[in-house]
Amino acid sequence: MIFMIYFIATIKSIETSTQVCNGPLGMISGxxxxxxxxxxxxxxxxDCHEKHARLYQSGDRAWCARHKSDSEWLQIDLGIAxxxxxVxxxxxxNKEEYVMSFMVSYSTDAFRWQYLVDRYGNQKIFSANTDSYSVRHNYFDEPILARFIKFHPIQWQSHPSLRVEIIGCQECKQYLGLPPYGKISASTSWPYRRHASCQPEDGYLMSNKGWCSRKRYS
Incomplete structure (x- = not known):
């Protein structure tokens, strides 16, 4: 009985985690x-600048590679992992230009890259769009941890042109909390308040005050 309760709770936890981690990461929203x-x-x-590579961009806007080559790529920096x-x-x-298949590579530092692979260890090729309007969803076999992601067009209609969004979650994107007043300490502080400021408890983000060291040297 205890095992069954634990098993069900684990499944629910996985389901919740999956649901929470399927949100757009910021291409549409800006x-x-x-x-x-x-x-x-x-x-x-x-209209082909990379800044237009956002899902649902209006008119003729999209990222369009200069060359019709499978060596072209579009890179998104998520800011944090x-x-x-x-995707x-x-x-x-309006231009009937779209990517029919692509590969994905990713990195945490923009220097060391690796491709998504299939179950046999080969670089995975994703099937993409069949027209220039519809949104094609491609979910990965397993989530990846990355800050940078690249789209590598392999096949296209007329010209390699893309609008994209990335799906997932950023667990460390929120503030860790603003400490309650009086919970911050410091090595020293100014012996008296300047404009009702300078104490350790004034040194938190978005405060209109600030902490001031007693000494002016290290």
């Missing part, structure tokens, strides 16, 4: 900034 989106190259067209469970892709609306 939480991922333009400077966090880079590419191997871009077409001269202003995330548990990534999948969403679209083509370039």
């Amino acid at each position: 939480e991922i900034r333009d400077w966090q989106i880079t590419a191997s190259s871009t077409l001269w067209d202003t 995330a548990k990534i469970s999948g 969403l892709t679209q083509g370039r609306a």
